[in-house]
Amino acid sequence: MKVETKVGLLALVSIIMVMAFAYAMGFISPFSNTKELNVMFNFAGGIEEGSPVRVMGIKVGKVKSITFDPEFKMATGEEVKLRLTITVDKKAWTSVRKDSKFFINLAGVIGEKFLEISPGSAAAGEFAAGEYVRGEDPPRIDQLLSQGYGLAGKMIEILEKNEGSVTSTLKQMDALVTNFNRTLVLLDKTTKNPEISRLLNNSIKISDDLAYFTSNLRSKKAEDTYDLVHKLLFRLEPLDGPAIKQFLQKEGVRARIF
Structure with a gap:
C-alpha cells in the first residue's frame, strides 16, 4: 500500500472520529430530534452556551446560543436585550406550554448554572418552534x-x-x-401557704354555692314566684295608710289577727 493511501485513510479515520466525538458531545446533530425556543432576559446570571435545559429537574436540552439584541422588544413593548436560543427534546416539548416559567437556576451551592422550565397547564397552548418568550430575570448577587x-x-x-x-x-x-x-x-x-390554700378552697366552695343558688333562681318555679309577688305588690299599691288602719281597727279583723 502506497504512503499516500495510508495518509488518506488515516485522515479519513481522523475526520470520522472527530465527527463521532462532536455528535456524542452534542455539538452537531445531523438527525436532530429537538425544537428551538428563544428565551429573552435582561440578566442571565452567568449562564453559558452549552448549559443544560431542564424540565421538572430532567435534562431535556441545552442553551444553543446567547445573543445580544439591543433593539428587540416584546409584544408588550418591553425592551429585552439578551436572547438565549435553547433546544428542547421533542419528547418534552409538549410539557412546555404558554404559561410555563423560565428560570436560571443553580445546581447546588457552587454547581453549574442551568435553565429551568416549569411545566405548564394542559389548558394552555404549546409554543411554536422558534417562538420568543420572556424569562424570569435572576436576582443579582451584587445588588443584594x-x-x-x-x-x-x-x-x-x-x-x-x-x-x-x-x-x-x-x-x-x-x-x-x-x-x-x-x-x-x-x-x-x-x-404553698396552708392558710392561703384554705382561703382559696373556701372561696371555691362559696362560688359553687352561689352558682347553685343563682341556677335555682333561673328555674320555672322561681319565675312563677316572682310573678306572684309582683302581682301582689301591684294590688297593694293603690291602698293608702288610713284605709289599711281603718281595716285593722275593725273588731272582727283584730280578733282574727291577734
Whole structure:
C-alpha cells in the first residue's frame, strides 16, 4: 500500500472520529430530534452556551446560543436585550406550554448554572418552534450585597444616634424580667401557704354555692314566684295608710289577727 493511501485513510479515520466525538458531545446533530425556543432576559446570571435545559429537574436540552439584541422588544413593548436560543427534546416539548416559567437556576451551592422550565397547564397552548418568550430575570448577587450593606449601615446609624435610648430600653426590659421572676417566686411561695390554700378552697366552695343558688333562681318555679309577688305588690299599691288602719281597727279583723 502506497504512503499516500495510508495518509488518506488515516485522515479519513481522523475526520470520522472527530465527527463521532462532536455528535456524542452534542455539538452537531445531523438527525436532530429537538425544537428551538428563544428565551429573552435582561440578566442571565452567568449562564453559558452549552448549559443544560431542564424540565421538572430532567435534562431535556441545552442553551444553543446567547445573543445580544439591543433593539428587540416584546409584544408588550418591553425592551429585552439578551436572547438565549435553547433546544428542547421533542419528547418534552409538549410539557412546555404558554404559561410555563423560565428560570436560571443553580445546581447546588457552587454547581453549574442551568435553565429551568416549569411545566405548564394542559389548558394552555404549546409554543411554536422558534417562538420568543420572556424569562424570569435572576436576582443579582451584587445588588443584594449592596442593599444588605446599606441596611446594615442604616441600622448602625440608628443605634449610634439612639444609643442612650436603646441602653435605657434594655435596662427596663432587664428590670421587668427580674420583677416578673420575683413575682413568680412569690406566687409559688403563696400557693404553698396552708392558710392561703384554705382561703382559696373556701372561696371555691362559696362560688359553687352561689352558682347553685343563682341556677335555682333561673328555674320555672322561681319565675312563677316572682310573678306572684309582683302581682301582689301591684294590688297593694293603690291602698293608702288610713284605709289599711281603718281595716285593722275593725273588731272582727283584730280578733282574727291577734
